[in-house]
Amino acid sequence: MSEKIAFMGLGTLGTPIAANLIQDGHEVTVWNRTPGKAQSLLDQGASEADSPKDAVTPGGVIVSVLANDAAVKETVTKEVLEKLGEGGLHISMSTIAPATARRLAEMHEWYGVGYVAAPIFARPEAVTARIGNLCVSGEAKAKERARPIIAPSVKGFFDFGDEVGAANVVKLAGNFMIAASMEMMAEAFTMGEKSGVPRQAMYDMFTQTLFATPIFQGYGRMIHQNNYETVGFKLPLGLKDLNLVLEASSDVQVPMPLANLLRDRLLSAIAKGRDNLDWTALAQGVSDDAGL
Amino acid sequence: MSEKIAFMGLGTLGTPIAANLIQDGHEVTVWNRTPGKAQSLLDQGASEADSPKDAVTPGGVIVSVLANDAAVKETVTKEVLEKLGEGGLHISMSTIAPATARRLAEMHEWYGVGYVAAPIFARPEAVTARIGNLCVSGEAKAKERARPIIAPSVKGFFDFGDEVGAANVVKLAGNFMIAASMEMMAEAFTMGEKSGVPRQAMYDMFTQTLFATPIFQGYGRMIHQNNYETVGFKLPLGLKDLNLVLEASSDVQVPMPLANLLRDRLLSAIAKGRDNLDWTALAQGVSDDAGL
Structure with a gap:
C-alpha cells in the first residue's frame, strides 16, 4: 500500500533509503536541516518541505534517519506530532540511546502516534542494493504498518519484540x-x-x-x-x-x-x-x- | 613420497594429525609422554616407541604437536637431533613463542636438521575432515620437503616466508x-x-x-x-x-x-x-x- 511519507534526514544513509521508498511507490516529502541535499530525490519524484511540520500529512508516516538523539528530539517536536496525530506512525531509524527511544515512544503515544525503532546495519551502497539488515522493536500494530514500508529496503529483517528500546x-x-x-x-x-x-x-x-x-x-x-x-x-x-x-x-x-x-x-x-x-x-x- | 615419521605428542590435535599421516602412506612411529594414548593409531598401522630418540630414524622426519615451549625443548633434545642428524627435518606444529622457534631452529641447524614452524588452526574434527588452515615459515628447502607431508591435512596452506618465527x-x-x-x-x-x-x-x-x-x-x-x-x-x-x-x-x-x-x-x-x-x-x- 502506498503511504504518505515525511522523510527526515538526508545524510549518506538517509538519501538512499528515501530513494528506495520513492521507487517502491510511496508519496515522499523530504526535509533536511541543511538545504540543498534533496535535488536527486526531487528528480526521482519526491517533494521538498521547508519544515518538518510542513512535511507531515495527518495520519501519515514519518521516517527519520538523523545524526543523534538531540537531532531526533529537535526534529520530531510536539507540533510535528500534533499535526501527524491519531493514527500516525514514526519509523525511527537513527542510532540513538534505548532510553531516548523509550521516552520518545511515550511522547508519541500521547498524540496517538505509533513509534517503531528501526535502526539499520548497512553502508549506503548496501541500502541501494537492498542487502542490509534491519532491527525493529515496538508495539505490534505499529510494526505491522511499518514492515511493508521498510522491509523491502533490506535483506534481513529482525524483530526484537515489543519493548521499544530493544532494537537500539x-x-x-x-x-x-x-x-x-x-x-x-x-x-x-x-x-x-x-x-x-x-x-x-x-x-x-x-x-x-x-x-x-x-x-x-x-x-x-x-x-x-x-x-x-x-x-x-x-x-x-x-x-x-x-x-x-x-x-x-x-x-x-x-x-x-x-x-x-x-x-x-x-x-x-x-x-x-x-x-x-x-x-x-x-x-x-x-x-x-x-x-x- | 613416503617418509619415516617420528610423531611426538598424541593430544586431541596430535592424534588426528598422526592418523592422517598414516592414511597418507607414511611410516609413522608415535611417542607420547603419557602412555596409553596410542592404541587407535597402532590399530591403523603405526608403531610405538619408548622414547623420542627411539622414535627417530636418521635422515627422517619429526612431526611434533606438544603443549608448550618447555615440552618441545624437553622432547626434541640434542640427543634426538644428533640421531636424526644431517638431512633430517623437524615439522614443529606446536603453538610456541616465536623466540623459542628461532632458538630451536638455530640448534637444529647445528645438527644439520631442518626446522619448519607449522602451527595449525583447526579443531580436532576439522583435522580429520582436512579443512583446517596451516601457517608455515622457515628455510625454503625444509618447507619444500615438509609441504607434501602436512599440506594434505588442511584446506588452507599459508607460507609466511623464511623467518622461522613468522608462522608462530x-x-x-x-x-x-x-x-x-x-x-x-x-x-x-x-x-x-x-x-x-x-x-x-x-x-x-x-x-x-x-x-x-x-x-x-x-x-x-x-x-x-x-x-x-x-x-x-x-x-x-x-x-x-x-x-x-x-x-x-x-x-x-x-x-x-x-x-x-x-x-x-x-x-x-x-x-x-x-x-x-x-x-x-x-x-x-x-x-x-x-x-x-
Whole structure:
C-alpha cells in the first residue's frame, strides 16, 4: 500500500533509503536541516518541505534517519506530532540511546502516534542494493504498518519484540562489535608488522579463513593499508555510538572494558585531529602506541 | 613420497594429525609422554616407541604437536637431533613463542636438521575432515620437503616466508583474535540480557548477518548459553597462548591492551576454579562483573 511519507534526514544513509521508498511507490516529502541535499530525490519524484511540520500529512508516516538523539528530539517536536496525530506512525531509524527511544515512544503515544525503532546495519551502497539488515522493536500494530514500508529496503529483517528500546540496544551492540573487530585486527597486524610479518600477509590469511566476512574484509583492508581517508562513517559518529553503548550499559550496570577501550581510542583519535577520517582510524592509535 | 615419521605428542590435535599421516602412506612411529594414548593409531598401522630418540630414524622426519615451549625443548633434545642428524627435518606444529622457534631452529641447524614452524588452526574434527588452515615459515628447502607431508591435512596452506618465527606470530595473533571475538560477544550479549534482549536473539541475528563465520557461530553458541562444559581447548591452554601473545608483543614493543584484558579474563577464570572448562569460559567473567 502506498503511504504518505515525511522523510527526515538526508545524510549518506538517509538519501538512499528515501530513494528506495520513492521507487517502491510511496508519496515522499523530504526535509533536511541543511538545504540543498534533496535535488536527486526531487528528480526521482519526491517533494521538498521547508519544515518538518510542513512535511507531515495527518495520519501519515514519518521516517527519520538523523545524526543523534538531540537531532531526533529537535526534529520530531510536539507540533510535528500534533499535526501527524491519531493514527500516525514514526519509523525511527537513527542510532540513538534505548532510553531516548523509550521516552520518545511515550511522547508519541500521547498524540496517538505509533513509534517503531528501526535502526539499520548497512553502508549506503548496501541500502541501494537492498542487502542490509534491519532491527525493529515496538508495539505490534505499529510494526505491522511499518514492515511493508521498510522491509523491502533490506535483506534481513529482525524483530526484537515489543519493548521499544530493544532494537537500539542491538544496533549499539553491533556497532560496538564492529569497532572491536577493528581493534583486534589493529593489535594483531601491528604485532605482526613489528615481528616481520607484513600487515597484508596477516590480513590475507585471516580474511580468507577464520574471519572471512565483509566486516573483517572491508575494514581490515583499510587497517592493513593504514589508510582511513575513504569515509564511510565519520569518526565522531563512531565516538557518539561508543558513548551511547557505555551510557546504555551503565544504565543496566554491565561493565564493558572493551567498549571503554574503544571509546578511548576514538576520543584519542579526535584529540589527534583525525575527526575527518573514517572511524576505522581508531586503529591508527595502536600503531601510534607502538612508535610507528 | 613416503617418509619415516617420528610423531611426538598424541593430544586431541596430535592424534588426528598422526592418523592422517598414516592414511597418507607414511611410516609413522608415535611417542607420547603419557602412555596409553596410542592404541587407535597402532590399530591403523603405526608403531610405538619408548622414547623420542627411539622414535627417530636418521635422515627422517619429526612431526611434533606438544603443549608448550618447555615440552618441545624437553622432547626434541640434542640427543634426538644428533640421531636424526644431517638431512633430517623437524615439522614443529606446536603453538610456541616465536623466540623459542628461532632458538630451536638455530640448534637444529647445528645438527644439520631442518626446522619448519607449522602451527595449525583447526579443531580436532576439522583435522580429520582436512579443512583446517596451516601457517608455515622457515628455510625454503625444509618447507619444500615438509609441504607434501602436512599440506594434505588442511584446506588452507599459508607460507609466511623464511623467518622461522613468522608462522608462530600469525598463530598467536589468530588465537588472540579468537579470544577477542569471545570477549566482544560476551560484552554485547550481557548488555542485551540486562536490557531485556535475550542472549540468543542477539546471537541469532549477528551470526546470520555481520558475523556469519564458524568462529562466532561456534564459540557464540557456548557464550549465549553460558555453557562451557564441552571442552575443545582447555582454559589453561588459552591462558598460555595469551601469555605468549603478550611476551611476543613485549619483545617487539607493541602495547596490546585488548590482549591484556583477555589474559586477565583467563587468569581470573582460573582463580575462580574454572580451569577444567573450555577457554570460552573467559566470557563468564563478563556476567560475573555484571552481577549475574
